[in-house]
Amino acid sequence: xxxxxxxxxxxxxxxxxxxxxxxxxxxxxxxxxxxxxxxxxxxxxxxxxxxxxxxxxxxxxxxxxxxxxxxxxxxxxxxxxxxxxxxxxxxxxxxxxxxxxxxxxxxxxxxxxxxxxxxxxxxxxxxxxxxxxxxxxxxxxxxxxxxxxxxxxxxxxxxxxxxxxxxxxxxxxxxxxxxxxxxxxxxxxxxxxxxxxxxxxxxxxxxxxxxxxxxxxxxxxxxxxxxxxxxxxxxxxxxxxxxxxxxxxxxxxxxxxxxxxxxxxxxxxxxxxxxxxxxxxxxxxxxxxxxxxxxxxxxxxxxxxxxxxxxxxxxxxxxxxxxxxxxxxxxxxxxxxxxxxxxxxxxxxxxxxxxxxxxxxxxxxxxxxxxxxxxxxxxxxxxxxxx
Amino acid sequence: xxxxxxxxxxxxxxxxxxxxxxxxxxxxxxxxxxxxxxxxxxxxxxxxxxxxxxxxxxxxxxxxxxxxxxxxxxxxxxxxxxxxxxxxxxxxxxxxxxxxxx
Amino acid sequence: xxxxxxxxxxxxxxxxxxxxxxxxxxxxxxxxxxxxxxxxxxxxxxxxxxxxxxxxxxxxxxxxxxxxxxxxxxxxxxxxxxxxxxxxxxxxxxxxxxxxxxxxxxxxxxxxxxxxxxxxxxxxxxxxxxxxxxxxxxxxxxxxxxxxxxxxxxxxxxxxxxxxxxxxxxxxxxxxxxxxxxxxxxxxxxxxxxxxxxxxxxxxxxxxxxxxxxxxxxxxxxxxxxxxxxxxxxxxxxxxxxxxxxxxxxxxxxxxxxxxxxxxxxxxxxxxxxxxxxxxxxxxxxxxxxxxxxxxxxxxxxxxxxxxxxxxxxxxxxxxxxxxxxxxxxxxxxxxxxxxxxxxxxxxxxxxxxxxxxxxxxxxxxxxxxxxxxxxxxxxxxxxxxxxxxxxxxxxxxxxxxxxxxxxxxxxxxxxxxxxxxxxxxxxxxxxxxxxxxxxxxxxxxxxxxxxxxxxxxxxxxxxxxxxxxxxxxxxxxxxxxx
Numbered sequence: 001x002x003x004x005x006x007x008x009x010x011x012x013x014x015x016x017x018x019x020x021x022x023x024x025x026x027x028x029x030x031x032x033x034x035x036x037x038x039x040x041x042x043x044x045x046x047x048x049x050x051x052x053x054x055x056x057x058x059x060x061x062x063x064x065x066x067x068x069x070x071x072x073x074x075x076x077x078x079x080x081x082x083x084x085x086x087x088x089x090x091x092x093x094x095x096x097x098x099x100x101x102x103x104x105x106x107x108x109x110x111x112x113x114x115x116x117x118x119x120x121x122x123x124x125x126x127x128x129x130x131x132x133x134x135x136x137x138x139x140x141x142x143x144x145x146x147x148x149x150x151x152x153x154x155x156x157x158x159x160x161x162x163x164x165x166x167x168x169x170x171x172x173x174x175x176x177x178x179x180x181x182x183x184x185x186x187x188x189x190x191x192x193x194x195x196x197x198x199x200x201x202x203x204x205x206x207x208x209x210x211x212x213x214x215x216x217x218x219x220x221x222x223x224x225x226x227x228x229x230x231x232x233x234x235x236x237x238x239x240x241x242x243x244x245x246x247x248x249x250x251x252x253x254x255x256x257x258x259x260x261x262x263x264x265x266x267x268x269x270x271x272x273x274x275x276x277x278x279x280x281x282x283x284x285x286x287x288x289x290x291x292x293x294x295x296x297x298x299x300x301x302x303x304x305x306x307x308x309x310x311x312x313x314x315x316x317x318x319x320x321x322x323x324x325x326x327x328x329x330x331x332x333x334x335x336x337x338x339x340x341x342x343x344x345x346x347x348x349x350x351x352x353x354x355x356x357x358x359x360x361x362x363x364x365x366x367x368x369x370x371x372x373x374x375x376x377x378x379x380x381x382x383x384x385x386x387x
Numbered sequence: 388x389x390x391x392x393x394x395x396x397x398x399x400x401x402x403x404x405x406x407x408x409x410x411x412x413x414x415x416x417x418x419x420x421x422x423x424x425x426x427x428x429x430x431x432x433x434x435x436x437x438x439x440x441x442x443x444x445x446x447x448x449x450x451x452x453x454x455x456x457x458x459x460x461x462x463x464x465x466x467x468x469x470x471x472x473x474x475x476x477x478x479x480x481x482x483x484x485x486x487x488x489x
Numbered sequence: 490x491x492x493x494x495x496x497x498x499x500x501x502x503x504x505x506x507x508x509x510x511x512x513x514x515x516x517x518x519x520x521x522x523x524x525x526x527x528x529x530x531x532x533x534x535x536x537x538x539x540x541x542x543x544x545x546x547x548x549x550x551x552x553x554x555x556x557x558x559x560x561x562x563x564x565x566x567x568x569x570x571x572x573x574x575x576x577x578x579x580x581x582x583x584x585x586x587x588x589x590x591x592x593x594x595x596x597x598x599x600x601x602x603x604x605x606x607x608x609x610x611x612x613x614x615x616x617x618x619x620x621x622x623x624x625x626x627x628x629x630x631x632x633x634x635x636x637x638x639x640x641x642x643x644x645x646x647x648x649x650x651x652x653x654x655x656x657x658x659x660x661x662x663x664x665x666x667x668x669x670x671x672x673x674x675x676x677x678x679x680x681x682x683x684x685x686x687x688x689x690x691x692x693x694x695x696x697x698x699x700x701x702x703x704x705x706x707x708x709x710x711x712x713x714x715x716x717x718x719x720x721x722x723x724x725x726x727x728x729x730x731x732x733x734x735x736x737x738x739x740x741x742x743x744x745x746x747x748x749x750x751x752x753x754x755x756x757x758x759x760x761x762x763x764x765x766x767x768x769x770x771x772x773x774x775x776x777x778x779x780x781x782x783x784x785x786x787x788x789x790x791x792x793x794x795x796x797x798x799x800x801x802x803x804x805x806x807x808x809x810x811x812x813x814x815x816x817x818x819x820x821x822x823x824x825x826x827x828x829x830x831x832x833x834x835x836x837x838x839x840x841x842x843x844x845x846x847x848x849x850x851x852x853x854x855x856x857x858x859x860x861x862x863x864x865x866x867x868x869x870x871x872x873x874x875x876x877x878x879x880x881x882x883x884x885x886x887x888x889x890x891x892x893x894x895x896x897x898x899x900x901x902x903x904x905x906x907x908x909x910x911x912x913x914x915x916x917x918x919x920x921x922x923x924x925x926x927x928x929x930x931x932x933x934x935x936x937x938x939x940x941x942x943x944x945x946x947x948x949x950x951x952x953x954x955x956x957x958x959x960x961x962x963x964x965x966x967x968x969x970x971x972x
Contacts, residue, residue: 051438055899168902176893197850246949247464247910248437276949283583290770293942294584295595295604297957302953313950316464316861318910388650388751392671394548395542418540431733435617437878444629445741446509446634449533450526451617451762453910453946454627455877462600463495463582465944468639469574471528476539 019208020161023049023184025369026203028191028210030054031061032167032355033347034218035174036362039095042181043367049203050114050183054289059220060325061355062138064241065265065277067256068356070133071106071159072122074332076380077357078131083376084360085161094359097173100137100166102270106256109142109308110154115260116164131157135283139156148252148309164267164311166258166357174358191219194229214343214369221286221326223334224347227383230341234349234386240282240291240322241352242298246315248272257308264304274315276305279352282322291322313331327351332381335361337368339384345369389426391416394469406476415472422448422455422467424478433457434481456481496522496570499594501765503810504532506801507613508560509816510823511569514643517824523564523617524575525595526660530561532615533635536641539565549670550642551663554810555609560813562611565624568625572633574598575610578943580610582794592796595955600752602951609796609823612766612784613816616759616802619862620915622869624727625960626755627877630734634756634768638664650751650755653737655726656688657682658860663885665713677748678719679726679739681757683863693855700852701810715872717873720746724865728753761803764912765939770794775932778857779806781918782937790819798823806857811849818842868922875923876916879907886920895940897921910946913938 015180023039027034030052038050052058068088071080082386092098108118119136126134137156141151179185186207194215203210224236253268263278280297284290292295298320305312328334328349339342345368347361354361367374391399395416404415406424413428413441422445425433432442434456448468455467458479467478497513500507503525514521531538547555553826564594564753577596583595591606617631625631634654652675654665665678697703713719724740728734737746760781767773771784771792779893787790787800801812818839825835841916859909869875869883883906894900897920898908906920907913913920917938924935 055896057899057902115658168899172893172903242950247946292581292583293579295579295593295942295952296584297580298955299952302949302955304948306953312464313948313953315945315949316910316946317949317952318946319908319912319941320943322728388648389640389646390649392543392645392647394545398542400636416542418542419644419646423640423646426640427646438881441627441880442629444632444733446627446636447915448619448632448639449536449617451911451914468502469526 006018017036021049021208021210023047024053024212025049025214025216026201026210027216028169028203029177029218029223029348030185030187031218031220032057032171032174033061033350034216034359035171035178036139036251036343037212037216037321037347038183038185038366039174039181039216040176040362040366041369042178042183044370047211048183049186050178051184051189051191051203051210052187054176055187056175056185057168058362060323060350061220061358062168062242063321063323064167064310064325064355065242065267065275066100066164066170066351067106067265067267067353068101068163068165069106069159069256070259071162071203072108072134072157073353075129076256076332076377080357080360080364080378081374084131084357088165088361088362088371091121091359093273094179095173097260099173100270101163102165103152103161103163103254103255105158106258107137107142107145107161107185108258108260109149110260111262111308112154112199116154119155121359123157126282145255146253146257148311149257150308150310153308158165158255162198162256164269165350170355174362190339191226198303200269201343205227214345215285215339216365216369217344217346221324222255223326223346227230227346230344231336231339232338232383232387234383236349237329238284238286239325239327240281240284241277241325242293242301242320242322244276244298244317245275246276246322247318249274249315252281259304262304264308265303266309274312276277276301279302284322284324287367289315289324291324293320293322325350325352330385333357334383335364335381336378336383339382353381388430391427404472404474406472406474406478408478409480411473417472419472419474421457421459421465421470421476421478422470425467426473432480490763494605495591496520496605498522498606498609498611498671499524499592499821499854500604500611502613502801502803503527503530503564503571503614504534504613504615504801504812505557506615506766506803506812506816508564508679509813510611510613510800510820512563512567512661513817513820514824515567515569517827517829519824519827519829520569522572522607522855524572524577524594526536526574526576528573530564530571531557532625533639535561536639542641542967543642550667551670554642557809572596572598576945576947577765580765580946581942582892594634596786597947597951598949600951602947604664604956605693606667607887609798610713611790611798611800611819611823613799613801614762614765614803614804617762618756618761619758619865620919621755621757621862622873622875622883622919623755623866624871624873625729625734627874628728628730628731628734630730630751631728631753631755633807634661634664637754637761641667641671647671648752651676651749652752652754653677653679653748653750654754654756655679655681657862658756659702660759661754661857662710665717666709666756667731669716672874673677675717678713678717679737680719680865681723681726681863682720682721682860682874683721687858690855690858693852693858697852697855700856702850702856703852720899728896729946743887757801757866758860759806760918762914763803764914766803767797768791768935768944769797771797771799773937777932778806780861780922782921783885790815790820791822796826802823806848807853810845814842814845814849818846852864867919868926869919875919876906876909878911879905881906885921886923887927890924895928896936898936900924901938907938911938912944
């Protein structure tokens with residue numbers, strides 16, 4: 001019997017006998033952030049139980065564009081992003097899988113003078129803060145790097161050490177490594193209610209009751225429901241960023257291309273397929289895990305691609321989909337301890353750009369939970385900014 | 388090897404439709420699909436797969452298997468079984484990685 | 490209501506169910522459009538019935554085929570609009586440009602995208618061959634029996650090399666019989682119907698003997714057996730060859746046998762074409778007799794989504810005759826939902842359709858059980874290709890279950906199986922069964938690929954030029970005359 005159980009009073013010990021599963025830490029949500037948190041905690045010796053309502057990587061984590069991007073992040077995210085990039089560079093050592101990660105650079109392209117100004121202003125801001133990972137690229141050099149782009153392109157802002165990885169494979173790799181370290185993953189388990197009683201967390205699910213000392217809310221597009229149970233109301237919106245993928249094409253693109261004033265994320269994968277995203281949104285029903293693609297919006301995205309890359313007109317779209325992601329009104333996530341409860345922590349709301357942050361967020365959560373503090377500046381992400 | 392039954396052959400004689408298949412002229416029946424013309428022309432494989440370069444030919448003849456993809460009049464990824472021949476049509480084998488016109 | 494791109498009912502598919510429904514609906518004065526991905530109406534079963542070069546020799550294809558002419562004629566002469574060559578890639582509810590009460594259908598004709606709106610959508614998308622994963626089934630020279638039959642019906646083109654037929658089910662005997670009528674030589678007919686089933690099927694035998702297919706079927710089978718080398722009780726079926734089919738090997742009567750062949754026609758039944766239905770959100774259920782996924786609909790063809798209806802083989806395999814009467818029945822209910830008749834009138838109107846449907850489906854229980862494909866041909870092992878599009882093998886799928894991909898969607902994300910252009914039509918049932926096999930659970934529990942629009946591929950250029958609501962009026966291609 002674990003130490004936690006032995007320390008319980010008689011009533012609670014009886015509860016345990018009645019098949020209530022206990023753990024030191026319970027993580028709610030089996031996306032990348034939950035799996036990364038579980039992995040880092042288990043690696044440090046903590047007893048971790050992760051509860052996932054569908055299967056690991058089912059939602060945003062498994063179906064995003066896989067962008068491993070430091071480029072043009074919100075200022076608050078930059079230090080975290082740069083720290084995460086260090087982990088990505090050695091991801092194989094961390095999770096025994098290269099996750100399909102390739103360093104190919106990410107570039108925001110300027111279609112017109114207004115875009116040029118936007119990007120140049122950004123560059124100036126970064127330089128003033130001492131950041132050097134974003135660089136201006138002259139139009140001629142953009143065309144040299146990306147021969148298939150429309151020749152009227154006006155330049156670009158590049159982060160050369162950015163790249164892309166396989167999102168589902170990455171999430172799965174973190175999960176498997178976590179399990180190797182002893183973490184317990186339960187899929188198909190939906191959390192209904194969470195309550196604190198006598199210094200421990202009681203989690204009621206459709207698969208029984210679970211108990212822990214620490215609770216971590218990594219519930220993605222449903223995280224507000226968990227937070228609300230403690231009076232921590234967050235204005236989270238469930239959104240469905242849409243993706244299209246083509247059939248395999250001969251290689252014409254190494255860099256990931258992003259739009260500046262128009263939503264676009266455009267990438268050719270190693271297998272030759274081309275991924276088109278950028279942020280046009282589907283209709284979402286988060287209660288039934290259902291999305292419906294909005295073809296009028298997709299049409300706008302297709303138009304953007306065809307204007308920037310004219311040869312893509314004949315590209316064959318073989319599939320489309322939309323993930324269910326949490327969007328916060330200020331565009332940055334909630335990371336950190338609860339504002340009202342002890343031993344409750346949050347990591348959610350990544351607003352369609354959480355994938356690259358997954359590795360570092362797991363480390364941050366581990367540090368917060370096991371040592372009460374983290375080196376990285378997470379104050380801007382505190383949940384209390386919404387109250 | 389495939390052949391036309393006499394009834395179809397008779398229609399070809401009366402109202403031939405001429406197309407080229409990989410540069411070679413083939414006389415067809417008005418109403419033939421591109422895939423059927425390939426078969427009659429002695430071609431079993433119309434493309435190579437983009438994954439392993441394996442040769443493939445039409446499999447379902449009803450537009451759901453996507454194995455019959457060919458290049459028609461310089462447009463790739465056409466389902467041969469769903470397109471009917473037209474005079475002067477240019478039909479070509481589709482190479483492994485699906486070519487896209489620049 | 491009709492303003493060009495707004496219809497009361499849109500029917501997807503012009504096979505017997507779609508055509509019969511269209512005819513019925515027009516009789517109620519309902520504004521209906523039929524989106525047919527083929528150039529000529531008739532679906533698969535009546536493919537080419539208006540254009541076949543074999544019309545002068547009806548004895549080759551047989552009466553059942555030619556009986557479709559009447560239906561097609563009536564359909565083309567009705568006031569139903571027909572859009573030929575229409576590839577439907579989406580049916581949206583929540584993101585449509587129009588009022589909430591209409592579905593928005595995205596489709597392409599001649600590489601041009603279009604949209605239209607309809608209050609009700611009837612999915613009459615029929616069926617396709619079920620996968621028959623044996624080693625070498627992807628070789629040029631191997632195709633489905635249905636494919637060969639389409640070729641025969643539409644173009645009167647037949648195999649002229651060494652021909653082998655393999656599989657089970659009435660369609661295989663039918664094509665063999667049609668080939669005999671056309672003078673095509675068949676080297677061997679390898680009947681994979683698992684033996685020993687008939688004694689267990691006696692509870693259903695009486696109904697089967699009263700079925701419309703019984704006597705016809707017996708006659709057909711007798712003729713084939715008298716003229717073709719039919720081999721039964723076989724296992725280990727393999728298609729061999731390097732760049733194309735060269736021989737077919739198998740084991741029968743404890744002997745390894747080999748037949749040199751240029752053509753192999755495979756068939757082990759047909760399964761509903763579910764992709765559009767599932768992408769719309771229609772619930773699927775696993776049919777354990779037919780071993781396939783079937784979209785759920787009630788006796789009236791209603792699904793879990795209001796105003797999405799299903800009829801014909803897409804709603805459950807029952808054959809052409811049943812599809813026709815079901816199409817009429819579903820149309821009558823749609824007419825009721827549109828306020829054209831009262832509930833009482835509806836119930837009376839369908840009495841005859843119900844009777845015909847009952848007669849047409851008599852004996853199916855026997856049929857379906859007798860011809861259920863053998864497990865060995867549904868759950869392959871080793872290097873046998875499972876996902877044809879992405880060239881994923883049975884071994885890869887089985888091994889991936891062991892590393893934690895316990896469902897088809899995780900399998901898809903990890904291995905790419907099901908991500909090809911066929912959207913799982915030729916691998917979904919196999920993948921579900923393989924996962925069930927590895928996990929020791931039911932197919933129902935394993936589940937199905939989560940399918941999405943576009944149901945058929947379209948180019949980025951087509952999507953980029955998707956018209957907004959009113960522009961599509963001028964771009965629509967309509968065909969009302971027989972082709």
